[in-house]
Amino acid sequence: MRPTTFIILILVFIAGFSGGFYALSVIAEKPEPSVSGGTPNPDYAARSQAVAETDIETADRTEFFRNDRAEVVGEATTTRKEEEELSLEVPFVSQAPLGDWSDPRQQDGCEEASAFMAVLWARNEAAPTPPQVLKEIIAISEHENEKYGSFHDTSAKDTGERILIDYFGHERFKVKYDFNVDDIKNELALGHPVIIPADGRKLRNPFYTPPGPERHMLIIKGYDPAKKEFITNDPGTRQGENYRYGEELLFEAIRDYPTGNHEVQNGAGKAMIVIFK
Incomplete structure (x- = not known):
């Protein structure tokens, strides 16, 4: 075997081994969703909290809108009652x-x-x-x-x-x-x-x-x-x-x-x- 060919084979082997190790590392670090009785994953909990806060803000705006509409309806009702x-x-x-x-x-x-x-x-x-x-x-x-x-x-x-x-x-x-x-x-x-x-x-x-x-x-x-x-x-x-x-x-x-x-x-x-x- 020529020296050049031998060197190329060694480089390919090293590159393949490094890639496999990196893939295993990424898989090992991938976050898992929490399960009942387990420890909540920080990233998952953070996303859930963000969604919850968004829902609260939406609910607040909806309630305010309903209250605002109720006031308008109340004024109209008062006017109707005056005509009744x-x-x-x-x-x-x-x-x-x-x-x-x-x-x-x-x-x-x-x-x-x-x-x-x-x-x-x-x-x-x-x-x-x-x-x-x-x-x-x-x-x-x-x-x-x-x-x-x-x-x-x-x-x-x-x-x-x-x-x-x-x-x-x-x-x-x-x-x-x-x-x-x-x-x-x-x-x-x-x-x-x-x-x-x-x-x-x-x-x-x-x-x-x-x-x-x-x-x-x-x-x-x-x-x-x-x-x-x-x-x-x-x-x-x-x-x-x-x-x-x-x-x-x-x-x-x-x-x-x-x-x-x-x-x-x-x-x-x-x-x-x-x-x-």
Whole structure:
């Protein structure tokens, strides 16, 4: 064998041995995924942590997006609710709960009945039975007659002072004058029913004995924007629970009147008693 050939063979052998050793080294150093009960591989754990952090960031962004959408939806819902029908849970009582309109205390008991409904609402109480309502109407009228000399008619101001405060002990109300339709709606939207004095003849209620009472009082408890109607509890009829009046018709009928026994109208303007709990 020539020396040159021998040298070439030696070089090939050395190169092959080195390559095999390097391959074995690479295989030995290749990271293995961790298995249950084993020691986690550092590289694998690091990648898992990176993925987890990415997921958390994504989740945070998603939650924020959902919250942001919820706020927008909430605003839209509020707007829709403002356009939906509103009716407060005011218990209903009639001023003549057993239909005895011949009794002047019941015939003129609209202020007493309206104040009674307002106080029931403010105290979160249900309407009593008709006999109990009658007893209360009579008791209020007798109280007024003994202390003030009359039970027939009371203005908005005197209804507040003589019945709400003096009889029921309820002071959470205000009497407002010179308001408009939107003022009534705003009070209702705030959750406040209102008591109004009115010319009952202008209400055109088919359940009244014609032509209707010249001096009347009732509660406005809600509003229907679709039909432009106020929802009332009208004590002047046993059909008065949730009775509806067109907003213009009712507003035009609102008129305060003097305290007394069917006193002559003195041109009093509009008034309403706003009730609070």
